[in-house]
Amino acid sequence: MTRIDVQDLRKEYGSTRAVDRLTFAVEPGRVTGFLGPNGAGKSTTMRILLGLDRPTSGTALIGGRRYADLVEPLREVGALLDAQAAHGSRTARAHLRALAASNRIPVRRVDEVLEEAGLTAVAGHRIKTFSLGMRQRLGIAAALLGDPSVVVLDEPSNGLDPEGIIWTRELMRSLAREGRTVLVSSHLMNETASFADHLIVLGRGRLLADTAMRDFIDSRIRPRVRLRTTEGGRLRALLLGKGFDPVPREGGLWEVEGARVEDIGPIAARDGIPILELAQEEATLEQAYLDLTAGEAEFASASTPLNQEA
Amino acid sequence: MSFPAALHTEWIKIRSLRSLVGSLLAVPLAMAGLSLLICGTLGRPVPDSTDFDPVLFSYYGLSFGQLAAIVFGVIAMAGEYKNAGIRISLAAVPNRTLFYAAKLAVVGGAVLVVGLVASLISFLGGQALMDRGFGIGIADPGALRAVIGCAFYLALISLLAAGVAAVLRSVTGSLSVLVPLVLIISFVVGDVSQGGGAADFLPDRAGQRILLQHPSGALGPWSGMAVLVAWTALAVGAGWWALRRRDA
Incomplete structure (x- = not known):
């Protein structure tokens, strides 16, 4: 390991x-x-x-x-750093063969990784004829070369x-x-x-x-429940009493911030409120990430002009 | 990480690029072709002239052969830096000295081989084509020395070019330094057989002393070659220093 x-x-x-x-x-x-x-x-x-x-x-x-x-x-260690770095005038196979030789990797591995990357048909073509996607595949194939x-x-x-x-x-x-x-x-x-x-x-x-x-x-995004019911007013009052704050949305939908379906379902059932739809809204990584970076005030204001990728 | 493996890789890299194979083959084609043409058409001393050197005369095409050798050395090294391809090469061979040594060994070795072929054809063919009575044999003074020396001359010039390319990391940048240094200045200053002054110590003029049957002046055949070796060592050393020190 x-x-x-x-x-x-x-x-x-x-x-x-x-x-x-x-x-x-x-x-x-x-x-x-x-x-x-x-x-x-x-x-x-x-x-x-x-x-x-x-x-x-x-x-x-x-x-x-x-x-x-x-x-x-x-x-x-297999690495893909920049798919554009492979010399465009070489064929995909020659590119991989040169890499394999330096680390005494058997030549059959070249054909194996070409196959795995779906490049067998174009193995004899010059890399400059490849689309960016094909170059990425070649770069990944190169990363896998030495297993x-x-x-x-x-x-x-x-x-x-x-x-x-x-x-x-x-x-x-x-x-x-x-x-x-x-x-x-x-x-x-x-x-x-x-x-x-x-x-x-x-x-x-x-x-x-x-x-x-x-x-x-x-840790960053509070869970949220989306629900539909025939008795919105009653359920709202009930949930307010339990510390939740349902907000009406269009189409008869309600959203409850900071709640999970396990919280809402039993409450509604206990009072016999019909639930037509009950779903957990999963927070996305994007939301969590934006929340994190928004917290980094200095980072957020200065991140744009800073570019050291080159 | 073994040196033979690194050599094998560099050899695959060279033979898999048309531009490298082409410039390598251009060394004998351009040099021997032009040499034979000139020997066949002009291969006799000019009347009233005493400095006709039959050995040097059969190397008329050398300027073109060495241009091909320079282009070969530059592309082989600077081509690595195109689109940061050097990162792929150094990820495979992280020992930069080993990478550099393997690259230079393959570049120099390949040029030595094609240079020897070019040199043999130029000399033997050129002498055979010269006007009867002026051609000499390989056993004549200075002849064998020139044939072998020419191959080493071309190999050293290609290594000089590769060293410069490792410093400048660009094909056009390297050629714009090397072409004036090795080709233009000598054309401007004059014929290699007319010795004299600091221009004798330019890499091409010093190295070409070995092609003269009876060299005279400050540099002899071997001391001239030593001057070229010094130039090459300087460029190769600078390239090594740059490759080791800089981020890839």
Whole structure:
């Protein structure tokens, strides 16, 4: 089992601080979503993790070792950083073969990952003829080449078609089920909510949250119940007495903030109030995220002009 | 991380890019082609001239061959930096010294091989095509030295180019430094056989001393080659320093 450990990491470019005293761990066996707006320091952190950028201070270790000290790194860590980085004039197969050779990965793995990524038919085509979605698939194929126990993907669903998005989601989930460590950055909330078990949220290079996704949402967004009844007035009075505040909505619907269906159902049943519809409204990751970033006043006002992704 | 594995990767990278295969093959094609053409048509001393050097004469096409070698070295190295592709390469081979050494070994080795072919064809073919009586054999003084020296000259020039490219990280930027340094200045200053002055210590002029049958002046064939080695070491060293120090 291989953990990623980031400890007191700092990266400064001149006077800009891209990563600021960042400490977190990524555990195996689950998908960890790495969230934050553009320029929050996600890509910088990933580049430092892969030994490409040098931190100003602090460490980023994989299984207790620096990436640069791994003997055949592709066999331990697979990464997709930028789908555009592969040389456009090479064929997909040649690109992967060159990577495989450096880490003495058998050539058959090249065909296996091409197949897995659905690129077998275009394996002999030049990468510059690929759409962004196909390049993402190739980048993910490259990440899987060495059958690594750690997978790091930077914005993998960027440019993918719906089918590709489902494919990456299922892939990440199955990698985690196999006990691998999976770190996936994104700035798309709904997308992240569909695959992540755990969240690490950055803003301006600092850690804003490191928590299970469910806890993250529940701790920030109060639950809400939506219901329909024939006796709205009676139910409202009843619920007000129990400390809830039902608000009428159009179409005869009521919404109750801060309540769960388990709270409302029994109350209505006890007084024989007919309930036509009763549903829990699940808070979304997006709502929780916006709540978090709104709380970071400095972050919210300064996040726009700050862009150190380059 | 093993050096043979890194070499294998660099070799796959070169042979899988048309621009690299093309510029590599252009070394013998351009150089030998032009050399043979000139030897066949103009291969005789100019009357009243005493400085006809039959060995140097069969390397008339060298300027074109070395241009191809420069382009090859630059594309092989600077091509890595296109769209930050270097990140993929360094993620696979995080030991930057190993990556750099493998890249240079493959670049220099490939040019050495095609350079030797180009050199042999230029010399043997050129001498055979010259006017009867002026052509010499490979056993004649300075001939074998020139044939082998030319291959090393081309390999060193391609490494010099790759070193500059590792510093500048751009194909156009590197060529705009190298073409004036190696090609234009010498054309402007004059023929390599007319020795004299600081221009002798330019990388191409110093390195080409080895092509003269009877070199005279400050630099001999081997000391000239040593000057080129020094230039190459400087560029390669600067490239190594830049690659190790900078963020990828």
